[in-house]
Amino acid sequence: MSIAIETEEAVTEEIDLSKVDALIEPYIGKKEMIIPALQKVQDHFGYLPRSAVEQVSKRMRTPLSRLYGVATFYAQFKMKPRGRYIIRVCKGTACHIQGSPKIAERIEDILGLESGETTDDLRFTLEEVACIGACALAPVIMINDDPHGRLTPDKIKDILDSYQ
Amino acid sequence: MHEKHLMICGATGCLSSGSHLVEEALIEELEKHGIKDKYRLVMGGCPGFCEVGPIIVVYPDEVFYCRLKPKDMAELVEKHLIGGEIVERLLYKGPDVDAPARFYDTIPFYAKQKFNVLRNSGIIDPESIDEYIMRGGYRAFTRALDLDPPAICEEVKQAGLRGRGGAGFSTGLKWEFTNKAPGSKKYVVCNADEGDPGAFMDRSILEGDPHAILEGMLICGRAIGANEGYIYCRAEYPLAIKRLKLAIEKAEAYGLLGENILGYGFNFKINIKEGAGAFVCGEETALLASIEGKRGMPRPRPPFPAQSGLFGKPTTINNVETLANIPLIVREGGADDFVKVGTEGSKGTKVFALAGKIRNTGLCEVPMGITIKEIIYDVGGGIKSGREFKAVQAGGPSGGCIPNELIDLPIDYDSLNQAGAIMGSGGLVVMDERTCMVDLARYFLSFTQKESCGKCTPCREGTKRMLEILNRISEGYGEPKDLETLDSLAISIKDSSLCGLGQTCPNPVLSTIRYFRKEYEEHIDEHFCRAGVCKELFNYRIDEEKCTGCTACVKACPTDAIRGEKKEPHEIIQELCTRCGSCVEKCRQECIMITPLGSEADVSN
Numbered sequence: 130m131s132i133a134i135e136t137e138e139a140v141t142e143e144i145d146l147s148k149v150d151a152l153i154e155p156y157i158g159k160k161e162m163i164i165p166a167l168q169k170v171q172d173h174f175g176y177l178p179r180s181a182v183e184q185v186s187k188r189m190r191t192p193l194s195r196l197y198g199v200a201t202f203y204a205q206f207k208m209k210p211r212g213r214y215i216i217r218v219c220k221g222t223a224c225h226i227q228g229s230p231k232i233a234e235r236i237e238d239i240l241g242l243e244s245g246e247t248t249d250d251l252r253f254t255l256e257e258v259a260c261i262g263a264c265a266l267a268p269v270i271m272i273n274d275d276p277h278g279r280l281t282p283d284k285i286k287d288i289l290d291s292y293q
Numbered sequence: 294m295h296e297k298h299l300m301i302c303g304a305t306g307c308l309s310s311g312s313h314l315v316e317e318a319l320i321e322e323l324e325k326h327g328i329k330d331k332y333r334l335v336m337g338g339c340p341g342f343c344e345v346g347p348i349i350v351v352y353p354d355e356v357f358y359c360r361l362k363p364k365d366m367a368e369l370v371e372k373h374l375i376g377g378e379i380v381e382r383l384l385y386k387g388p389d390v391d392a393p394a395r396f397y398d399t400i401p402f403y404a405k406q407k408f409n410v411l412r413n414s415g416i417i418d419p420e421s422i423d424e425y426i427m428r429g430g431y432r433a434f435t436r437a438l439d440l441d442p443p444a445i446c447e448e449v450k451q452a453g454l455r456g457r458g459g460a461g462f463s464t465g466l467k468w469e470f471t472n473k474a475p476g477s478k479k480y481v482v483c484n485a486d487e488g489d490p491g492a493f494m495d496r497s498i499l500e501g502d503p504h505a506i507l508e509g510m511l512i513c514g515r516a517i518g519a520n521e522g523y524i525y526c527r528a529e530y531p532l533a534i535k536r537l538k539l540a541i542e543k544a545e546a547y548g549l550l551g552e553n554i555l556g557y558g559f560n561f562k563i564n565i566k567e568g569a570g571a572f573v574c575g576e577e578t579a580l581l582a583s584i585e586g587k588r589g590m591p592r593p594r595p596p597f598p599a600q601s602g603l604f605g606k607p608t609t610i611n612n613v614e615t616l617a618n619i620p621l622i623v624r625e626g627g628a629d630d631f632v633k634v635g636t637e638g639s640k641g642t643k644v645f646a647l648a649g650k651i652r653n654t655g656l657c658e659v660p661m662g663i664t665i666k667e668i669i670y671d672v673g674g675g676i677k678s679g680r681e682f683k684a685v686q687a688g689g690p691s692g693g694c695i696p697n698e699l700i701d702l703p704i705d706y707d708s709l710n711q712a713g714a715i716m717g718s719g720g721l722v723v724m725d726e727r728t729c730m731v732d733l734a735r736y737f738l739s740f741t742q743k744e745s746c747g748k749c750t751p752c753r754e755g756t757k758r759m760l761e762i763l764n765r766i767s768e769g770y771g772e773p774k775d776l777e778t779l780d781s782l783a784i785s786i787k788d789s790s791l792c793g794l795g796q797t798c799p800n801p802v803l804s805t806i807r808y809f810r811k812e813y814e815e816h817i818d819e820h821f822c823r824a825g826v827c828k829e830l831f832n833y834r835i836d837e838e839k840c841t842g843c844t845a846c847v848k849a850c851p852t853d854a855i856r857g858e859k860k861e862p863h864e865i866i867q868e869l870c871t872r873c874g875s876c877v878e879k880c881r882q883e884c885i886m887i888t889p890l891g892s893e894a895d896v897s898n
Contacts (some may be wrong), residue, residue: 161604164569168528196877199415202588202746204570205528209503221490222686222722225736230872257574259740261529263309263492264722265646265655276309281878283849 144178153185163191163199165208173233175208212247212254214292217271228281229268233257235282236270239289253292295333296567297374297450298352300415304500305391305532306343306655311363312336315347318363322370325437332374338414338501341656342402345385350415355396359382368610368680387652389674402653405671407634409642410617411658414501419536422543425504433624437512438557444793445516445623446472449653452628453640454619458575459483459614459691459717459793461639461706464619468611470599471517474607479519482603482610484580485526485533486691488572489689490740492720494644495613497656499526499533502617503540507550508786511561517609528567537565572690572744576792577610577744590746612718614644635661639705643716649660649723650677651686659704666700671725680725684808688717690737690891692798693804694730712806715797729826730809732815734802735763752795756788759802767827771817776806806816825887828872839884846876846885 152169156162157211166189177200186193200206218233237243240253247254263269266278270288277288301316311531315334323329340348345359349369356379358369365383373381384393387403397403408414425431437445450465472480481504487495499506512523526534531602541563544550552560566584573579574589581603583589602608618641622631635641639661647670648654652674659668665685669675671768676682684694687704693714694704702708706716724733759782762775783799790796806813808822815821822830833845835855842860854870864887865876877885 160585223491226649226728260490262496263305265306266309278309
């Protein structure tokens, strides 16, 4: 029986699995290293393609159900391809009381996305993060590795425009 | 030899304000004058004062430059480094000082602080083991090698150190339990899964002084008889992970980690595990499950990890800040010094992350027993924008709020518990009159509800039901019996949940009801949110007497809901207003009031 996890691979090109074995080689035979192995695979593909997880399952001799059990538990693991730019809206307490919901709303309006979704052109993925620890600059968003702090909704459009 | 040392804050807060650009500009200026080799530049740890970042401290002159921009570097190099004259323009200025302040002793933010845990942060190069050793590092560990393991546990017990991660259990006692547990294989685990939104002290310690954590773990390993340790660190902290890895490499190269350390026959190795994003993994049994490669779900205790922890072996789990205290306690005469600071039941210092509507955001380390008032007004510089202080949330989603009436409360484990909050990891989020307490409770609960692992029913279902009620109240559909229902749900969840997440997650709701019941009742009975946060429950109105007709709000309004001629009082068309608040941000006259629905009355005061 197959697991009902939607992976939407139809939208991506064929998954090249040739690197998977080398990526997880150091973890073979170590059941406690499932999470680092999946992290490596995700670092490579940007998400966890179903076929790659199947490969990990075979090589690590671990049931697919267990791998998906772990992968779906942790927020870090993504089952769908993500955009070139990952927007992380900080939803920490300091950001919340300084107005992060309004920031998120503006981004959602401009991009027509809800949290967790990706634009059709794979340009942006919108995510929420519990706290990035830059509370002094609240409200903050991160776009890939760039933090943008002390935001107001009217600054959002220009920031997004600078990521093409 | 270098003539001067320039410490540039390279922590996340300052990086977000552009400290890397400042560094580039500084290097460029130094190269232009051909004097780069005379100075030592360190992208170092955090001096804590994020509000005024980016920061450069020049040693040995001890001059604290802040709010720097790349274009300031030319002046700093020419005037200070070459000319030997302090650039007064770039010193700290604020409403709390009369003249520009030069350094720690004259900047009010630092005046009441006491640096124990942050002793090296911003002073040493976190990537250099030599600098850590020069500041007395690893001396406590070498002393521990000469001590009997139970004697080490005893010293930590005598020092009265309590866990800095939340619950405040005696660290020495924890060590003693693991030491006495039978078995030859034991583990030390450092909990660096700092998940509380609004707390970032552990990251700052890891980034600024990673060897202190390694030393703390080594001493713990010696005390409990373990030869292996794990650091479980959030993957969201890449810089911390990088510096820890480097620190481990250096310590191995110096023979401070590995086999037969310093010839004492003691072996110890440290592994790093990156978390994968689950708040519940801050709970110790869930964290252990995660290290073992499983879903991070907690299990019932007993058996406690001291008996059966990682891979079923006796394990001590300590938080980052707790471990950073250890070298101070175990060094010669350390325990005696340690107890001199703090209160009867809470010894030493605590690092707090100050955030929210406070003037001086950042990290501060203060003696236990300091009052909330001192933290907020002396260290924190008071409320931003001059509004009224309303409450402070202590302990994140597991903690509670402390209202204005209790502002003289001393901060220690026991007084916070009595007030319905907890020490937690030490996040202090300050709120003013524009923070809605119902919304705050709803915010925390929506966080814990999402993060609930789903294993036990009270937490999984109970938080959901509570959140539904809070959502309803903030949308204007609250019912009079809701407060009673919330109360009884909260108590059952606290009593019957499996782990710390469930047992503490109703705290924000209970404490806001306890101290701000009137605000809940206003939401339910009058459909009014006086803080102007719950969008369905208020109107914005322009105070015609204050409005100067500057049209700033008209331009800011995304829905064209504001009408009015230039220099004439404006008006908000309620049907079009989405209460996005853009106008409030732009209005310099503060003439946009928060009023009850369908009323003309001014209640903003």
